[in-house]
Amino acid sequence: MAGLHMMEHPLVQHKISLLRDKTTGVKEFRELTSETAMLMCYEATRDPPLKEVEIATPLAMAKTKIISGRKLAFVPILRAGLGMIEGVTSLVPAAKIGHIGIFRDDEHNAVQYYCKLPEDIAERDVIVVDPMLATGSTAVHAISKIKEMGVQNIKFMCIIASPEGLEKLMTAHPDVDIYCGAKDKGLNENKYIIPGLGDAGDRIFGTK
Numbered sequence: 001m002a003g004l005h006m007m008e009h010p011l012v013q014h015k016i017s018l019l020r021d022k023t024t025g026v027k028e029f030r031e032l033t034s035e036t037a038m039l040m041c042y043e044a045t046r047d048p049p050l051k052e053v054e055i056a057t058p059l060a061m062a063k064t065k066i067i068s069g070r071k072l073a074f075v076p077i078l079r080a081g082l083g084m085i086e087g088v089t090s091l092v093p094a095a096k097i098g099h100i101g102i103f104r105d106d107e108h109n110a111v112q113y114y115c116k117l118p119e120d121i122a123e124r125d126v127i128v129v130d131p132m133l134a135t136g137s138t139a140v141h142a143i144s145k146i147k148e149m150g151v152q153n154i155k156f157m158c159i160i161a162s163p164e165g166l167e168k169l170m171t172a173h174p175d176v177d178i179y180c181g182a183k184d185k186g187l188n189e190n191k192y193i194i195p196g197l198g199d200a201g202d203r204i205f206g207t208k
């Protein structure tokens with residue numbers, strides 16, 4: 001059953017507090033984004049089925065388990081989602097990575113400017129990553145695009161979400177599990193999350 005999974009783990013909460021701090025510099029911000037994404041990915045990858053295999057250890061044969069089932073692809077929403085990729089691929093190094101570039105126009109509508117997804121994406125489970133779920137329009141658009149490619153099982157991971165963004169995403173895509181580090185108060189007039197952490201892309205890439 002799909003739903004909202006709030007990440008209560010103390011390490012996640014601690015790292016989010018450091019991310020929020022305006023005195024956190026670009027190097028530390030980038031590292032914290034990656035580490036938070038890795039911890040959240042651990043939670044988001046609890047459900048793949050296991051199969052029993054036999055492995056020769058140096059001493060004996062062992063009946064043991066490996067992950068079976070569909071392979072994984074991560075899709076960061078450009079550009080801030082890129083900051084989560086190192087963390088998630090440190091846990092699942094063989095995952096393929098697609099990219100979707102979406103910006104919000106003056107009316108805050110989602111406009112796609114780039115999309116490059118793995119050719120075999122329909123055979124994979126997909127985790128879409130974006131540190132900030134603000135209005136929800138970019139996440140809804142990205143997930144619709146991925147569904148159009150035939151993907152059956154999609155999850156969404158964000159570090160901070162607004163209530164408005166969560167509502168919009170859960171209404172548009174009720175089948176998508178959402179993994180979220182913190183749910184904040186709401187959006188300001190420029191559609192930034194309050195209190196949030198500012199512009200995640202600028203803080204990851206040091207552009208402001």
Ligand code: URA
Pocket residue numbers: 080132134191192193194196197198199200201
């Ligand atoms: N994107 C960000 O980087 N920050 C916000 O608060 C909202 C959208």
